[in-house]
Amino acid sequence: MRAYLLCLLISLFPASIYAAVVQQEMRSGIGASADYMAGASDKPAVLLLHGFLQTRDFHTVASLGRGINDAGYAVLTPTLSLNVPNRSQSLACEAVHKHSLDDDVAEIARWVRWLKSHGHRSVVLFGHSFGSLQLLAYLSRKPDPVVKGYVGASLVETQLGQTDRAALIALLEDRVRSGQRALYTGSISFCAKYPSTPEGLLSYARWDQTRVLDALKQVPVATKLVMGDADFIIENNWAKALQHAQTPVVIIKGANHFMDGEHEFDLLEHALGFLASVPPPRPR
């Protein structure tokens, strides 16, 4: 199967170069873009979201998007602006982070609407790593009804390292309440130094494992989680915790957090399998 997919990817690779860049102004002066690769109309469109501070050009996302599109699915791979106008580069940990999870959810919603506005009646949200969390956050609010499925690869909560999450949240909440605008430099995910607005960091810090598990339980669409058993970024018990969340979880043996290398195909295989299970959109 992997060999087949690989051959298919190679043979259809030229098609990916015809992806269109879609731009939207998310907020005043903050434009964001996404690659849109058209697919079969009888298949759900896939909104493929990159990980923390990454762009759609991140290799796992890019190759997965091409693989899914190659399978005939329309794929939209937005790059979250993170409040950077027309962001095209990974945002450094040390950069000024003026974005929040709410902004991210809002941009996801904009892109879902964009798909919807472009005729897609069935949308599957496919996130990698922190993108899975951002999509889950979107799904935890009132998602658009065109969203039919959710795949979270290497789903991870907002990791704060050794920081006492509760204390941090309290601190940030206090700053937010007191209107302090000074950047707070904390630790989040792989960023040891993360200067952010208090409300931005606070929005992410609230998403701990518990909240993720709770959100998973409340996801209103078909859900599938793909995890790697060699993912050293997540905690050891996280995968087990996910399995107990009554959410289908696929563990790819040997895959790390980025599922690169040959595990990209495993991820693609599982993704295509999930997409195939999503009911096709009803014709108008």
Add this chain to the structure above:
Amino acid sequence: MKGPRPISIKHIGLAFVTGLLVLVSLIGGFSAYQTRALTHNLAQHNHDAARSELAAAVQRLLSQTEDLAIQLAEWDETRQQLVLPEYYPYWRDQRVYESGILPSRLLRVALYTEAGTLLEPGTANLEMPASLPTGMPAYQPSTWLSNETGTIALYHAFPVFGDAQRQALLGHGLLRVNFMPALLRPDALHFVDATSVSVALKPGELLSAADLLSRLNFSARTDPDQLHFQTILSRTLLSLFVLLISAALIGFLVYTRLLIRPLGRLSQDIDAMQHGRFKPGPSHAQTMRISELERIRRSLYEYQLQLHELHGSLENQNREFHSQARQDALTGCHNRRAYEEDWESFRQGLKADPQGVAFLLFDCDRFKTINDTYGHAKGDRVLSLIADALVMALRANDRLYRLGGDEFATFLARTTPGQAKQIAQRCQSLLDASVFSDLGINEPVGVSIGIAFCGSDEIEHVNDLPKQADIAMYTAKQPGRTRIALYGEDTERASQTLVASRETSALFQALASPGMIELHYQSIHALPGRQVDYYEALARIRYHGTLIMPDAFLPVVSSRRLETEFDLAVLQQVDADLSSGQLPPRVGISINLSAQSISRPEVVSQLLELSRHNARHPLMLEITETSLITQMVEVRTYLDLLRTVNYRIAMDDFGTGYSPLRYLVDLPVDVVKFDISLVNKLAEDNRAAQVVADFARMMSDAGYSLVAEGVESDAVLRKVESLGIAHVQGYLLSMPVPLAELAAGHHAGRGTGVAQSG
């Protein structure tokens, strides 16, 4: 022909060292010139390289600045700040550096709005201009420099677009670079002297980047390698120069020590040898380091030693020769040569040191007789004994000289006449004490001593001492004397006679003026017929009209030893008389000669000249028997010679002298003239008359032709005739007459005369 002047080896050495130094200096100067040219070229090359390097550095800085500007313009966070500038200071002051976009705090960046005004002007960013320069193109980057109170700032403004199509201009970025530190990074410039770089830019003036190079002032950095090379080269040249100078000086010192000094020493030694000042010493034995010079030194030294030894040997030999040359071989005393040298030296010394001087002349009495009687060997032995006795009698420092034959002399310094006489008497005493009997000589042997003295106040007469001593000596020899005569005292009579008398003056005038000597002729008659056979020429001196007789002037002749001069004058007058033709033809002439004259060549020569008259007038020479003939061999030789030219030889005054028989035996005597003292014995009736008579007969029998002189009485004449004596002479028969009277008498057929001595 004058050759080139020799050059000292020291000068050659100096010239070599000087030439070497000049050559080294020329090479050093040439090297320095080449080094300077090379340095200039390298400096020019460095300057060009510096210019290129500086241009490249400027270009590189501009490019880097542009690259940074591009990065900033394309950086998401830059755009974010233009849209959401809430945290712009954080981004500007921290983020751009932490992100690595701006590598250095020397770089500053500011963002400007689309209108060109500074973003967030309220924040502290005093270095950046509040607005971008007017006229700057909005969509193109722009670069300029500004002098901000001495600090040159490079500004690069760039547009920041919100989209990839560069359509949506969000604003501008402005990079500020502290130009000089950024340009002059320590590792960026190798050829440019960073401290020399400056930009000719007035404060507040803006300078376009295109005009930057023309405003840059700089100096090329001196290449360390070049400096190192120059230093090494200079040090090498200096070291080489010092080394060569040192080597030259050391070489010259070695040259001086090994060659010049030894050669100089050899040269000095050779000069010293040439001038006889060389004295071998320890320094001359010092070994020289150059083997060739050492061989020369050794050869020279050994040669000089040999020469020195040879010289010493020659000096010894010379001294010996000199001593021998001054010594009489027979007697061991000093010879005539020593006498002449010493007397001359003594006389010279007297000028500076006047003193009383006595000159003593010794003459052995009857030595000829002894010599003839006992033989030459014993005669020599007698002389030796006499010399020994005289030397013993003299004072320690007095020298005895043998002047010739049996004649000795000495001169006594710092003496008086009395002391001189005492010494003379001591001489005679020692001589009298000498034993000659051991030689078989029984008769007494003595010396006659003539003394002449001159006091310290009459040194100018010292030259007369030998002559005066001679006169005194002959005075001493006169019979009846004590055989010691002091000139001026014992010769007082003679002095009075010879010096003060007019006869003396007459004698000297006669010797100086021909014609004053006048010859009177006394006839000699043949027996028994009594006819005149020949005439004896008798000398007189006519002085101021009066006639001075021989007994008055002959002592003067004898005492002044003027026999030869007087005889020559007589012979001159004889020649004149014979040549006058006044003498009767074939009448012989008998001429008196002293024994001293007959051995003088000039007298013999005059006689040979006179012999031309022999054909007309047979000539006969009468030699006075009383004269002491010392040179018997020479006299005999001359007499034989004269006989060959038909002279006849007569022994005059026979019976009065010392060795009549010896003379008769050794000399070629033809005629013997019996002295008047013998002839007068014949008139007596005693044994003496008998002896004379017998002797006369014996002489006749022996073949001698006898002449009886001084016959003044008939008794004597008859006795003479009875004895068979061939000729007779005397006042009885005739008186000596002048030539004119003789000639007149001859013409008158008679012979007359005036009485005189024979």
